[in-house]
């Protein structure tokens with residue numbers, strides 16, 4: 001199972017997540033308690049291996065700003081986490097993750113309107129557009145026709161529930177932020193624990 005650790009704000013945590021097996025790390029450029037500047041993101045990203053996906057998270061941001069952040073920081077994937085239209089997700093030089101708030105099965109119908117590289121399923125917004133630590137009813141996804149889409153499951157995941165979530169949703173990747181934090185700060189022990197449960201699940205599924 002592939003894993004994205006989101007809401008990275010320092011190099012030590014990024015490196016620990018990658019050493020633990022993270023396939024992607026996320027940097028939030030939108031309004032958030034985890035918001036990071038382009039300058040700080042660059043100082044982290046330049047020290048990370050090529051092979052890891054560096055995801056920039058944006059909410060209803062202008063194309064000009066997103067393209068500038070791509071140039072300034074070296075992020076190699078963008079995550080559009082607001083009310084972006086299908087057209088807003090096209091014609092970027094890097095792969096695009098579009099996130100969708102899943103409150104009921106009708107929310108899944110929207111995915112068919114979008115052509116993007118990854119489809120991230122998250123809980124409906126809380127204080128911020130994402131990173132709120134709440135999960136949605138994973139069983140809703142049973143009605144989703146994946147049709148080859150790469151699904152990223154997010155929202156309230158943690159070491160204790162990630163294996164069950166993978167079992168129900170069968171995603172391409174899982175994404176976590178709050179569930180690997182203690183008092184709002186990324187916790188390396190929790191990252192290691194999450195990784196163990198998410199990656200172990202892959203072994204179980206492949207048996």
Ligand SMILES: O=C(O)c1ccccc1NCC(=O)[C@H](O)[C@H](O)COP(=O)(O)O
Nearest residue numbers: 006032130131132133155156176177178
């Ligand atoms: O993480 C944030 O603070 C955030 C703020 C605004 C928009 C998106 C944000 N995060 C996007 C993510 O990919 C999170 O990992 C995802 O929403 C899951 O978060 P959590 O429920 O805390 O694990």
